[in-house]
Amino acid sequence: MIRRTADGARAEAGVQAGGTRPVELAVELARQGGGSRKRIAVNGVPRRAAALAGTLRVVLFAPEEMLLVAGPPGLRRSALDLLAGQARPAYLHDLATYGRALQQRNSLLRAIRDEGASPEDLRLWDAPLVEAGAAVVAERLRLLDALAGPLAAAGREIAPGEGPLTVVYETNAPRLPGEEPREALARRLRDTADKERWNGTTLVGPHRDDLRFELAGEPLAAFGSRGQQRSAILAFKLAQLDLLTDLDGRPPLLLLDDVFSELDPQRREHLVRRIADLPQAFVTTTSPHDLDPALREHATTWRVEPDDGERGALLLPDRGHEGPAVAVP
Amino acid sequence: MPAPLIEPVARLIESFARLPGIGPKTAQRLTFHLLRAPEVEARNLAAALVAVRDEVVFCERCFNISDAPLCSICRDPGRDTSRLCVVEEPLDVLAIERTGEFRGLYHVLNGAISPIDGIGPERLRIRELLARADEARRAGRPFTEVILATNPTLEGEATAMYLAERLEATVESITRIARGIPVGGDLEYADEITLIRSLQGRRAV
Ligand SMILES: [Zn+2]
Numbered sequence: 001m002i003r004r005t006a007d008g009a010r011a012e013a014g015v016q017a018g019g020t021r022p023v024e025l026a027v028e029l030a031r032q033g034g035g036s037r038k039r040i041a042v043n044g045v046p047r048r049a050a051a052l053a054g055t056l057r058v059v060l061f062a063p064e065e066m067l068l069v070a071g072p073p074g075l076r077r078s079a080l081d082l083l084a085g086q087a088r089p090a091y092l093h094d095l096a097t098y099g100r101a102l103q104q105r106n107s108l109l110r111a112i113r114d115e116g117a118s119p120e121d122l123r124l125w126d127a128p129l130v131e132a133g134a135a136v137v138a139e140r141l142r143l144l145d146a147l148a149g150p151l152a153a154a155g156r157e158i159a160p161g162e163g164p165l166t167v168v169y170e171t172n173a174p175r176l177p178g179e180e181p182r183e184a185l186a187r188r189l190r191d192t193a194d195k196e197r198w199n200g201t202t203l204v205g206p207h208r209d210d211l212r213f214e215l216a217g218e219p220l221a222a223f224g225s226r227g228q229q230r231s232a233i234l235a236f237k238l239a240q241l242d243l244l245t246d247l248d249g250r251p252p253l254l255l256l257d258d259v260f261s262e263l264d265p266q267r268r269e270h271l272v273r274r275i276a277d278l279p280q281a282f283v284t285t286t287s288p289h290d291l292d293p294a295l296r297e298h299a300t301t302w303r304v305e306p307d308d309g310e311r312g313a314l315l316l317p318d319r320g321h322e323g324p325a326v327a328v329p
Numbered sequence: 330m331p332a333p334l335i336e337p338v339a340r341l342i343e344s345f346a347r348l349p350g351i352g353p354k355t356a357q358r359l360t361f362h363l364l365r366a367p368e369v370e371a372r373n374l375a376a377a378l379v380a381v382r383d384e385v386v387f388c389e390r391c392f393n394i395s396d397a398p399l400c401s402i403c404r405d406p407g408r409d410t411s412r413l414c415v416v417e418e419p420l421d422v423l424a425i426e427r428t429g430e431f432r433g434l435y436h437v438l439n440g441a442i443s444p445i446d447g448i449g450p451e452r453l454r455i456r457e458l459l460a461r462a463d464e465a466r467r468a469g470r471p472f473t474e475v476i477l478a479t480n481p482t483l484e485g486e487a488t489a490m491y492l493a494e495r496l497e498a499t500v501e502s503i504t505r506i507a508r509g510i511p512v513g514g515d516l517e518y519a520d521e522i523t524l525i526r527s528l529q530g531r532r533a534v
Contacts, residue, residue, distance in 0.1 A: 093522045100483050107444035117449055124487040
């Protein structure tokens with residue numbers, strides 16, 4: 001975020017993972033037009049965002065994700081995309097290509113409806129849409145497949161005896177027997193051609209797919225208690241830690257943004273145990289007293305304070321535990 | 330309240346800020362630079378701006394920028410008229426010309442198909458390209474090769490696909506430029522997508 005009185009914002013991080021060369025990361029926000037433009041550099045060389053995903057893997061656990069199970073599908077797609085992009089950075093390229101092809105196609109659909117553009121030109125965008133869309137779906141399925149084991153294990157650990165925790169991919173372009181994902185998507189596009197021309201927007205594809213959390217085969221969004229839903233979300237996050245660690249033996253960085261107050265004591269304790277096993281985790285909170293005493297004991301604490309003048313926020317070694325704090329075990 | 334900028338200064342800042350890639354800060358810097366610089370510098374810039382609009386036209390055959398109805402490439406009798414290279418922008422012509430590798434003719438589309446920006450095929454010099462290929466074929470000298478050198482972006486690819494389908498009947502062969510690692514580029518710093526693409530496009534040695 002850019003301070004109202006400033007021209008830009010900059011965050012830097014030095015990353016060193018067991019035995020590898022240290023990497024300097026910088027993310028800069030500069031004002032542009034009404035919004036801002038992000039610039040990323042790795043070791044001083046400007047790179048795309050995808051390069052960052054491969055360099056510094058993170059698992060983020062933020063309060064808004066407490067809605068992951070029962071909230072809108074976009075939340076679940078974003079969570080899955082963030083994970084898939086870190087597991088395989090090329091995924092982000094497929095996703096960006098898909099998004100761009102989708103935007104172009106939707107613009108054309110509106111032009112066909114409103115201005116009489118040629119429907120024949122839809123084919124130009126169908127090809128990249130189907131190709132990138134099928135790649136996105138295939139990678140999501142592959143990822144969920146790999147996540148299934150760690151998820152079930154984490155579910156058992158957090159809530160023993162509640163039955164197996166699973167995540168099911170809900171696609172709006174299911175495959176017929178013997179069909180490839182791209183064939184299924186192409187077929188569904190043909191099926192919905194009239195309807196989407198009327199709507200002026202693309203109605204099928206991974207941008208409308210969803211995830212369904214299930215406990216013992218029952219959908220958690222509809223039948224799960226609040227506690228069961230939170231257990232599932234915590235298990236989902238911990239399974240991501242395991243999955244990313246398994247890629248090359250390097251645990252990702254865990255970022256916990258103000259989530260402890262959202263968890264009951266038992267789940268809190270479980271999370272603290274897992275944090276203690278990690279080489280590094282960042283915990284941010286506006287109420288440091290809510291942090292588990294066991295966590296505070298072996299954490300380094302900083303206070304974030306607004307600077308009086310030009311430079312923005314300051315990180316100060318914490319003394320009084322007032323104001324927002326960052327804890328790094 | 331701070332005093333407002335005097336009108337001519339404000340107007341110049343605004344004009345600069347409308348240019349692509351120039352933000353309000355840079356626009357201010359450029360304006361005050363010109364105010365401080367020797368008068369001739371500002372007068373030269375003004376004259377160059379007027380001349381670029383008055384003296385530069387688009388070539389009526391290839392739509393490259395030109396100082397005459399036909400550009401210097403279209404006028405050059407030494408060019409290979411059997412090969413045609415299709416590009417998005419006049420700058421692309423310059424880039425290819427600098428290589429000295431291509432001795433054929435060009436066709437500048439002046440953009441790529443992009444519905445987001447309201448650019449359909451009819452907004453580009455595509456009709457003229459198809460007419461050109463057709464004319465050459467009727468004259469018994471069809472293009473032996475049309476190189477589709479639009480950018481390797483989604484829009485450039487879509488434009489290439491659109492052209493390939495429509496040129497098929499009138500030219501002998503249609504080719505697409507290859508994609509890969511820049512020469513002198515460090516493999517380590519090539520982005521992943523470029524690497525993947527160049528692996529996909531690898532050939533036997
Ligand atoms: Zn010309």
